[in-house]
Amino acid sequence: MVYERIAGEIRQRIARGELRPGDRVPSTREITARWGVAMATATKVLAALREEGLVHAVAGVGTVVSSPAPAAPPVVKDDLTADAVVRTALAIADTEGLAALSMRRVAGQLGVAAMSLYRHVPGKDELVVRMIDTAFGASPLPVGSGGWRERLETVARLEWDLFSRHPWLAGAISMTRPTMLPNAVAHTEWIMQALDGHGLTAEEALHAAVTLFGFVRGIAVNLEHEAEQRHQTGITEDEWMARQAGVMTSLVASGRFPMFARMAGSEVDMDLGTLFEFGLARMLDGIGEWISGRAALTGGGRPE
Structure with missing residues (x-):
């Protein structure tokens, strides 16, 4: 796989000490430019390195090399x-x-x-x-800066990275019977503050914050299941999809799914990271249209 080769090159640079703890690793845009691959492939490169614990995201900085985890001292x-x-x-x-x-x-x-x-x-x-x-x-929120979209994107990516490092976490959180935990409530407060001043009521800002969190959690809840499947079967997502080629051919040949047939023979990325990226952009687009509508009603300009 192309993404595995690129991840291997970055992994070797970390092992040789060319990239030290705290150093930025190539971003998705830098990976696409340097290796000539699609954005989805670049996203998979960083996701693979995060899963290994070699890198982590830092708000306002990018993806950096992680420090080796210290050995836990024996507990008396x-x-x-x-x-x-x-x-x-x-x-x-x-x-x-x-x-x-x-x-x-x-x-x-x-x-x-x-x-x-x-x-x-x-x-x-x-x-x-x-x-x-x-x-x-353990994942402190950054000091608020920039427009509302930049801030919401920052917190969503921080949460995605958090769920990726703790695959069990998304499934352990209830959306219908939430526990009011200070560090979790801080995320809701941070989003509400980012939306403050854009014509929304406090209740609407709360709904937007919970909806955004629910989207990230909804994708991330699959992380633990995928980790369990990989551990139990030794088969990766890509390998599993490759084994479905025969079923795909039968579905296309049936003529029942013309839209599906258009994708036959194409490389389509449908991993969790790709779904997160697509969904996040569309969700922020929607919030932007919502806020723009409020600005139009009040005679204000287009919000940031």
Whole structure:
């Protein structure tokens, strides 16, 4: 695969020390220009490097090389803290999924008796809540600057990167019975402030913030399932799609799906990163039209 070759070249530069922790790696636009590939392919390059933990997104900067994760020091029973419990649980969920998480598993990882955890966390449900808040808190929001669209795009990409680093996270968050966590509510507040002054009521700004978050979460909720499938079968998304070639041929030959047939033989990127990019642009377009309509009604100019 082309994206794997490009990712390999950047990976080697990181391994050789040519790109050090904190250094910017080529952006999607730079990758398309340098290697002559489509934007979707460039997006897959950075997604692959993020999944390996080699890079991460920094708002206002771009994608940078990550620092090596320090080895966790052994936890002495008398030094056990709620923070140590939460961070150990995060590591388990990130590598094996939320289904693998239990109080007993966390205790075993820490080398302590399971009952000792309950002095710091009441149970698994509360542990997951604290994990969610800790995950959001580890990705601080940037200082607000720029127009509303730039700011909404920034926070959406930050959330996508957050969900990509924690594949279990999107599925652990409820849209109908949300828990009011300070670090998560900060994202809603940040979006509402970005939309303030553009003719929207506070309730409308809240709906826009929740809808944008719901879009990002809706795509990201598939990340854990894909990670599980890749782990269980050893088959990547691209390999799985390649195995569907026979089914695709049959569907096209049936004549029932003329629009679908137009894509036959074409390279169509339909991975989660591509869907996120497409959907985010269309959602921001829609919010822009909505805000423009309000500006027209009030006699104001076209908003940024």
